[in-house]
Amino acid sequence: MPRFVVLVRLLLVALALAGGGAFAQSYPNKPIRLVVPFPPGGSADVVARSVAQAMSQGLGQSVVVENKAGADGIIASEAVMKSPPDGYTLLLATNTAFNAAPILHKVVPYNPVTDFTPVGKVGNFGFFVFVHDTVPARNLAQLIEHARANPGKLTYGSGNSTSIIATARLAQQAKVNLVHVPYKGDAPMTLDLLAGRVHMAIATGTLLPHVKEGKLRVLATLLPQRAGSLPEVPTLPESGAEQIPLTPWAGIFGPAKMPREIVDRLARELTRALAQPDVRAQLEGVAFQPQGSTAEELAVMLREQIEIWARAGKDAGIAPQ
Numbered sequence: 001m002p003r004f005v006v007l008v009r010l011l012l013v014a015l016a017l018a019g020g021g022a023f024a025q026s027y028p029n030k031p032i033r034l035v036v037p038f039p040p041g042g043s044a045d046v047v048a049r050s051v052a053q054a055m056s057q058g059l060g061q062s063v064v065v066e067n068k069a070g071a072d073g074i075i076a077s078e079a080v081m082k083s084p085p086d087g088y089t090l091l092l093a094t095n096t097a098f099n100a101a102p103i104l105h106k107v108v109p110y111n112p113v114t115d116f117t118p119v120g121k122v123g124n125f126g127f128f129v130f131v132h133d134t135v136p137a138r139n140l141a142q143l144i145e146h147a148r149a150n151p152g153k154l155t156y157g158s159g160n161s162t163s164i165i166a167t168a169r170l171a172q173q174a175k176v177n178l179v180h181v182p183y184k185g186d187a188p189m190t191l192d193l194l195a196g197r198v199h200m201a202i203a204t205g206t207l208l209p210h211v212k213e214g215k216l217r218v219l220a221t222l223l224p225q226r227a228g229s230l231p232e233v234p235t236l237p238e239s240g241a242e243q244i245p246l247t248p249w250a251g252i253f254g255p256a257k258m259p260r261e262i263v264d265r266l267a268r269e270l271t272r273a274l275a276q277p278d279v280r281a282q283l284e285g286v287a288f289q290p291q292g293s294t295a296e297e298l299a300v301m302l303r304e305q306i307e308i309w310a311r312a313g314k315d316a317g318i319a320p321q
Helices: 003-026 043-059 071-081 095-104 140-149 161-174 186-195 205-212 260-275 277-284 295-315
Strands: 032-036 063-067 089-094 116-125 127-132 154-158 178-182 200-204 216-221 249-255 288-290
Touching: 032 043, 032 071, 043 063, 043 089, 043 116, 043 205, 043 249, 043 260, 043 277, 043 288, 071 089, 071 095, 071 116, 071 249, 089 095, 089 116, 095 161, 095 295, 116 260, 116 295, 127 140, 127 161, 127 186, 127 205, 140 161, 140 216, 154 161, 154 186, 161 178, 161 200, 161 295, 186 200, 186 205, 200 205, 205 216, 249 260, 249 295, 260 277, 277 288
Parallel strands: 032 063, 032 089, 154 178, 154 200
Antiparallel strands: 089 249, 116 249, 116 288, 127 200, 127 216
């Protein structure tokens, strides 16, 4: 190959690398979208808005939360997957879209491991067993006894994958027949639970204010230890049930092949956001446990959780639809 051609090619490569570095250094120069696969008002939405506001301060650009609910997170995830990997479209991914969707659906248009770039973990959701005030149960044992005495009459709402699989697993363990009523998120499900149109739900801490108002009762937590804000609420094993081996988590991802410099910048701002006392207070207020990670740690956790959720779905007898 002529020396002139070789020099030209080397120059083009150098210019491309320099351009990429300049792009990363100027990032961000416009608002960033953080897509949430649930409706407004639920726990994931609360987490996203708390973190987005704090990250905006460090990035010098707005991080705008965009709710895109439906299909167990598939709609939002696919939209982010197809976006340019420039750091301006991010996903608040949870176990629903990345771990449970392959269990619940025969066709999922993405691979959580290869089609996304991990940025960092945000933390874990706290889940609880809630019942409407008309249900005559003051603890989990009484709820199971009531369900056995009324087979096929007790309804449960679900706003996410943890609700679906955890309730199916609990019903299977207790040998009770519950009627499932699915929703697109905790917020719409909560309206029907408060109205008594569904009797119970395993849901996130966003429902806890309704317990304080006396409209709902909380019988147990799925957390491995009692929640610090609710020390009187027992765990499943303390209530006579088996612990459900699921981790309801949240993390930030971008499309595949995002530049490392941009990933590192976002990860630094996420870490700073999670360290802020006001952010931690907001998250802990809905029983969300802030827990950051590196991008590499998030990738490892994702692979582990895919296997754990697959086993849990199989044990609960859930077949993809």
